[in-house]
Amino acid sequence: KQPEEPSIPVPAETVDLEKGLTPEQRRVVEHMDGPMAVIAVPGAGKTHCLIARMVRMIKNGILPEQILFVTFTKKAAGEILERARRVLGEESALPAIFTFHSLGYTILRKHEDFIGKSLKIAEKVDYYRLILQIIDEISPLSGIDYDGLTGDFGLLSRIYNAVLSIEKDGLEEWKKHADFPDPDGLGCLYQKLKERMKEEGYICFDEQIQLTNQLFSEYPDVLKSYQQRFRYVMIDEFQDISSDQVDLVYAIASHGNIVVVGDDDQSIYSWRGADLRNIIDFQQDYPSAKVIKLEQNYRSTQTILDAANAVIQNISGRPSKRLWTENNQGKPLILYTASDEHSEADFIVNTMRKEHNEEHQLYGNMAVLYRINAQSRVIEEA
Numbered sequence: 054k055q056p057e058e059p060s061i062p063v064p065a066e067t068v069d070l071e072k073g074l075t076p077e078q079r080r081v082v083e084h085m086d087g088p089m090a091v092i093a094v095p096g097a098g099k100t101h102c103l104i105a106r107m108v109r110m111i112k113n114g115i116l117p118e119q120i121l122f123v124t125f126t127k128k129a130a131g132e133i134l135e136r137a138r139r140v141l142g143e144e145s146a147l148p149a150i151f152t153f154h155s156l157g158y159t160i161l162r163k164h165e166d167f168i169g170k171s172l173k174i175a176e177k178v179d180y181y182r183l184i185l186q187i188i189d190e191i192s193p194l195s196g197i198d199y200d201g202l203t204g205d206f207g208l209l210s211r212i213y214n215a216v217l218s219i220e221k222d223g224l225e226e227w228k229k230h231a232d233f234p235d236p237d238g239l240g241c242l243y244q245k246l247k248e249r250m251k252e253e254g255y256i257c258f259d260e261q262i263q264l265t266n267q268l269f270s271e272y273p274d275v276l277k278s279y280q281q282r283f284r285y286v287m288i289d290e291f292q293d294i295s296s297d298q299v300d301l302v303y304a305i306a307s308h309g310n311i312v313v314v315g316d317d318d319q320s321i322y323s324w325r326g327a328d329l330r331n332i333i334d335f336q337q338d339y340p341s342a343k344v345i346k347l348e349q350n351y352r353s354t355q356t357i358l359d360a361a362n363a364v365i366q367n368i369s370g371r372p373s374k375r376l377w378t379e380n381n382q383g384k385p386l387i388l389y390t391a392s393d394e395h396s397e398a399d400f401i402v403n404t405m406r407k408e409h410n411e412e413h414q415l416y417g418n419m420a421v422l423y424r425i426n427a428q429s430r431v432i433e434e435a
Contacts, residue, residue, distance in 0.1 A: 070104060070140065071109070074102075075349060077346065077348075081312075082105045082106045087343070088310075088341060088343070089312045090332065090342050091315075091344075091345045091346075092316055092317075092344065092345070094316060095316070095376075096350040097347035097349060099289075100133065100136070102347070103122070104133065108141065110285065115285065117147055118149060118282070119282065119283060120287070121283035123153055123156055124151075125153065127155075130151060130152050134147065134150045149283065153298045156301070158172070167268055167271070175255040175256065179255060181213065183255075184213065186249070190245075191242065194238035194242070215227070215243075216243055216246065221259070266297060266301055276304055280304075286306040287314070292331055294328075309339065313332065315332040350377065354378070354380050356382055356383040358376040358378055395435070397431075401421055401435070
């Protein structure tokens with residue numbers, strides 16, 4: 054076996070991240086201390102601004118490990134981490150970049166003695182196994198067909214989905230709207246399930262946040278250590294986080310050095326407990342906060358933005374903003390009301406064919422967006 058060649062560290066990019074910034078973007082990048090809310094419309098270059106701000110802070114002597122960057126999804130966190138690594142260099146220390154759940158998990162792992170749990174995150178297969186064990190031990194739920202246990206619409210799947218709803222809304226709130234043959238029986242099963250999970254050291258996904266808040270509440274010295282460690286906090290997609298997640302980052306950022314970035318008109322995770330008023334209420338939580346609006350879009354044509362403006366201007370109780378771009382006006386939008394899904398699919402295909410033949414557009418540059426997976430098959434067939 055040939056010896057592996059030593060890896061060569063990738064040097065930092067020499068690109069000037071602050072070149073060509075708009076005045077509003079520059080205000081974000083140059084902001085150092087104190088609270089700030091950034092209202093960023095889609096395609097406004099917010100990620101570029103956040104990376105540029107981190108780089109400027111480090112160049113000004115702030116240690117990378119003192120900067121905490123938290124975002125909503127693994128994909129977004131990975132993108133921020135990779136871009137920071139390219140700019141700062143492979144050998145450089147990087148800011149602490151987490152999703153909310155990975156931040157909670159990391160903190161809990163360091164303080165397992167306080168929580169008293171082994172911190173195994175329960176996966177779907179773990180729920181299924183424990184549910185089956187409990188069903189074998191207790192009387193069957195009334196009104197339930199036990200013949201079909203498996204499959205996407207089987208008993209296990211229905212119980213699992215009900216359990217997730219209970220964990221999200223609470224047992225009593227779930228019962229008010231429960232579409233389940235025996236909600237009281239399921240409530241009993243749920244209580245036994247939580248006991249069994251505790252015995253085996255499992256926690257559910259969202260408990261990573263809830264238990265971290267509990268840890269901070271019961272052990273102020275632990276919270277103080279993270280407040281002192283993370284002197285600068287940056288929160289991305291602020292409109293899509295839950296009240297528990299807000300409590301977590303506010304606790305760490307009690308020093309006031311917090312920058313949140315979001316847009317109330319882009320909130321899509323209310324079903325996960327996200328509250329779009331987070332970005333609106335930030336100024337009440339931090340009265341001295343500066344507010345910057347990034348309204349210039351670099352991605353779309355003005356025609357598309359005009360359509361978006363026409364929608365959001367009718368929504369009350371939101372910060373006013375208007376999307377604009379220096380891009381061209383673009384083609385007019387087309388609204389087509391189809392008689393059924395086959396008419397819809399034919400219209401889509403004919404439109405794509407016309408673009409291909411008359412405008413010489415490549416099919417590979419076209420995309421079809423649909424709301425639910427059930428809509429895809431007839432489009433694919435067409």
